[in-house]
Amino acid sequence: MTINIRKRLIGTYLLIILLTVASFEFALIWGIKNYYIGSVADNLKNQVELVSSFYNNFLDSGDIFSNSKEIIDIFSSRSFQLQITDKRARVIVDSLEATNDEVLDYEEIQMALAGQEGEYKGVDRISGERIISYTAPLKHDDIIVGCVRFTSSLEMTYKVINDLVKYILIFGIALIVVVFVVSFFIAQTIVSPVEEITKTADQMAKGNLTVRNKISNKDEIGLLAVCLNNMAEQLQNSEAMKNEFISSISHELRTPLTSIKGWAQTLKGTPMNETEQMQYGLDIIVDESDRLSDMVQDLLDFSRLQSARLKIHPEPTDINALILQTYEQMKQRALKQQVNMTIELPREAKKINADARRVKQILINIIDNALKFTPSGGEIFISGQEQEIDNKKYYVIKISDTGCGIPKEELSLIKNRFYKSKQNTTDKGTGLGLAICDELVKLHGGTMKITSEVNKGTIVYISLPL
Ligand SMILES: Nc1ncnc2c1ncn2[C@@H]1O[C@H](COP(=O)(O)OP(=O)(O)OP(=O)(O)O)[C@@H](O)[C@H]1O
Ligand SMILES: [Mg+2]
Incomplete structure (x- = not known):
């Protein structure tokens, strides 16, 4: 029984901490991932919109070739790839010089050339890296002349996220181990007094009424120990009372019997004509017999009283x-x-x-x-x-x-x-x-x-x- 309580306590603690840690870490990891990827995406989107509106509003000439050079000079950066294509999707400039003169037959480019912003999240068709990219149309006098595309690799971001996830998981596991150890000790403080009480109760059941529980706590278990101690004390008392009763009742019964027997013997040797002595002795015999029968009546009543048969x-x-x-x-x-x-x-x-x-x-x-x-x-x-x-x-x-x-x-x-x-x-x-x-x-x-x-x-x- 005791083993079960210990297991149940530790199991309960573990289940609670496991559920808490798992849901907390799941939410945390999900939030971190959303935050990092989201901020890269927001940054790219802003850049694309900035370039597109700069081109559409501030450049006078419709010559996309000369304009592209200017944009590359102003906006290119190490943290992303900037590409500009003409209206047939041919790359005019590439900040990384990786796709110059190539035709990019991508869905997001087609969307941009049709006048909408395009977004791509996935594996890069050339390098195989995880990337995110935004594309927007470039217009001159409301006519689409090409498009601009910003791409950023997510590999670094994922590396940062993975590192964080690793730390979070290690922390979670450490927390679970600590809770396991602590719950083991808590379970011990509950189970060992119960085990001790069980041991003493077992002794009491075997008839050793002198054993007592040590009372160390004032909690429910301590109270149980006190109850058991009281019970043993009462049993001991009634045991003592019973023994005293038996010895006193034997003594009580013997006194009138001795007196009856004594007088009967005396009267046997007394001449019949000594009526006074005869009368006196017989009176005592009658009195003592009455006392005897009263006592027996009391005893009978007592046993009926005990079994509620009175x-x-x-x-x-x-x-x-x-x-x-x-x-x-x-x-x-x-x-x-x-x-x-x-x-x-x-x-x-x-x-x-x-x-x-x-x-x-x-x-x-x-x-x-x-x-x-x-x-x-x-x-x-x-x-x-x-x-x-x-x-x-x-x-x-x-x-x-x-x-x-x-x-x-x-x-x-x-x-x-x-x-x-x-x-x-x-x-x-x-x-x-x-x-x-x-x-x-x-x-x-x-x-x-x-x-x-x-x-x-x-x-x-x-x-x-x-
Ligand atoms: N009238 C009384 N005056 C003084 N003490 C009394 C009186 N009546 C009872 N007691 C006390 O109460 C105790 C219990 O009385 P109870 O009648 O139950 O038992 P008992 O007289 O000792 O034995 P039993 O009645 O079985 O012969 C007595 O032993 C006595 O000490
Ligand atoms: Mg009495």
């Missing part, structure tokens, strides 16, 4: 009765912990559309947290009431405690799976409770809000739509 089955439920029932259930534990748990609810039944089992699970989780993080002598207050929020009716359950509270900076994190506050030193729990509660409340179309102040307490608001 579902609720809402039906008309008396929410006030449900809260009261949960309160009664938790009351024993509060008493044991010497926490003063109170409740305030409307007297009449209030039907809402909810999954009773799940709502109870939410309440138990929140009250469990309140009990876990509130020391003896503390207070827990539970209340429920109808409220209007943004023109919509909700049933809001409020559970407040006077426990250790949650630091502000952690409030946004505690609903995350496995998140346990640094404040939480007891190490009890998996950090899943609030994540599951939040999901369950959302499934009901409601919201869960938590406010807290360290060392003062925590308030959890659960709003379920009516």
Whole structure:
């Protein structure tokens, strides 16, 4: 893939410079040729017209033979050939003395003798050189008596043009070579970071999550490198979290099991008539079994949450009765912990559309947290009431405690799976409770809000739509 990008970049640069250089040079060469040849032609044409009008207007005598000598004296030059013929196309004078007395049977001469200017561009019929020539009639009293012809060789001009073209082509080729080299380096600066990122990504894919991309540029490729680094970091984090979870869950599961097994063994050796001891042990076994089954429930819910299979089955439920029932259930534990748990609810039944089992699970989780993080002598207050929020009716359950509270900076994190506050030193729990509660409340179309102040307490608001 990388080779293709490099080739494509260099190819694009080359194509652009090739097209630019080719069209620019083509136009330049065309312009130079037109300019040089054109100026020779203009010069000749002016000379021919000058001689023709001089002859026609200023010479008194009609004797073309004597007049020709005079014209040759005045106008002949080294840079062109000047010929004058009589009206039968016979050369009277030739500044180069090359065609004296010859009859020039040329088309342009015939045109001039017929009264028009004639032009010839091509190869000279005698020398084979490339030439340009202009011919014009010579008149006396409006009667054509002969013609004058100026010819210039274009060989020198073409030599100059060819030299220029050579330089222009060399310059063009040099430019293309320079652009090729530069584009190679530019392509390199793009391709090599991509190659490096590909290498690290490959390593990450093979499971080495400690590798990181070096960030040297702040461009799109640099951004890609940053994204990959972040991804690896997140993967590493969730990997660490998973490991921590597995070790903590094994630990959590072992504690009640040890206690159940311990009490079962003790009770086996206890005489049947020691009812008090028997009762005490059985109570613990029941409590610990409950804790165990709660944990297993959490785990099940968690795996459903992960795969988005967590579902609720809402039906008309008396929410006030449900809260009261949960309160009664938790009351024993509060008493044991010497926490003063109170409740305030409307007297009449209030039907809402909810999954009773799940709502109870939410309440138990929140009250469990309140009990876990509130020391003896503390207070827990539970209340429920109808409220209007943004023109919509909700049933809001409020559970407040006077426990250790949650630091502000952690409030946004505690609903995350496995998140346990640094404040939480007891190490009890998996950090899943609030994540599951939040999901369950959302499934009901409601919201869960938590406010807290360290060392003062925590308030959890659960709003379920009516
Ligand atoms: N009422 C509260 N007072 C103080 N801290 C709280 C309270 N409720 C929750 N927290 C903090 O938020 C963390 C996450 O709570 P969450 O219920 O999700 O997990 P957990 O209680 O640790 O474990 P689990 O509920 O699975 O047994 C807790 O570990 C605790 O640090
Ligand atoms: Mg909890």
